[in-house]
Amino acid sequence: SQTIHQWPATLVQPVGSPLSLECTVEGTSNPNLYWYRQAAGRGLQLLFYSVGIGQISSEVPQNLSASRPQDRQFILSSKKLLLSDSGFYLCAWSADRLNTEAFFGQGTRLTVV
Amino acid sequence: QKEVEQNSGPLSVPEGAIASLNCTYSDRGSQSFFWYRQYSGKSPELIMFIYSNGDKEDGRFTAQLNKASQYVSLLIRDSQPSDSATYLCAVNTRGFKTIFGAGTRLFVKA
Numbered sequence: 001s002q003t004i005h006q007w008p009a010t011l012v013q014p015v016g017s018p019l020s021l022e023c024t025v026e027g028t029s030n031p032n033l034y035w036y037r038q039a040a041g042r043g044l045q046l047l048f049y050s051v052g053i054g055q056i057s058s059e060v061p062q063n064l065s066a067s068r069p070q071d072r073q074f075i076l077s078s079k080k081l082l083l084s085d086s087g088f089y090l091c092a093w094s095a096d097r098l099n100t101e102a103f104f105g106q107g108t109r110l111t112v113v
Numbered sequence: 114q115k116e117v118e119q120n121s122g123p124l125s126v127p128e129g130a131i132a133s134l135n136c137t138y139s140d141r142g143s144q145s146f147f148w149y150r151q152y153s154g155k156s157p158e159l160i161m162f163i164y165s166n167g168d169k170e171d172g173r174f175t176a177q178l179n180k181a182s183q184y185v186s187l188l189i190r191d192s193q194p195s196d197s198a199t200y201l202c203a204v205n206t207r208g209f210k211t212i213f214g215a216g217t218r219l220f221v222k223a
């Protein structure tokens with residue numbers, strides 16, 4: 001069966017510090033991968049998605065970036081965090097076909113102080 | 114206009130009642146539709162998906178889709194306190210991209 005791992009679960013970072021969140025998927029090949037952010041009391045905002053190694057589509061211009069160095073690894077990064085980057089970050093995967101459902105990792109709660 | 118719109122609620126129903134959650138979407142080319150449940154502080158979990166017009170039933174849950182009206186709904190029969198959560202409507206608009214609504218908070222009163 002497929003599983004998705006996301007870490008860390010919680011993170012407190014000072015303004016201006018870098019960020020690296022990692023997500024890996026097991027039990028499937030060539031998954032579509034996603035990063036979402038959820039602000040407190042809000043819906044999920046799609047940040048990035050990837051349909052293959054090195055292929056990243058950005059949905060919202062901001063100081064975040066994403067990379068997919070391996071087939072089942074997706075990384076969310078920032079060089080300098082802003083207070084507004086605080087939120088619940090969720091990695092998700094879907095199968096390599098159109099119109100299929102996404103499955104989420106456990107999420108990382110990021111607080112920028 | 115938001116791509117996926119939901120009433121934020123909260124929607125409060127008594128235990129045993131039917132909870133009705135609604136969602137509209139803007140892209141007529143959307144082909145797949147999902148309902149997720151999210152408990153506070155947790156990640157969303159898939160409840161149901163629907164691709165064709167009409168109703169789809171799974172246990173106490175029924176998803177309804179009307180593509181002409183760009184409307185999708187979720188009915189929860191015999192609501193239980195454990196159903197209290199935020200329900201997220203999601204629409205796959207261009208094959209690989211899934212857009213979520215802001216969610217409807219549901220409270221089921223014992």
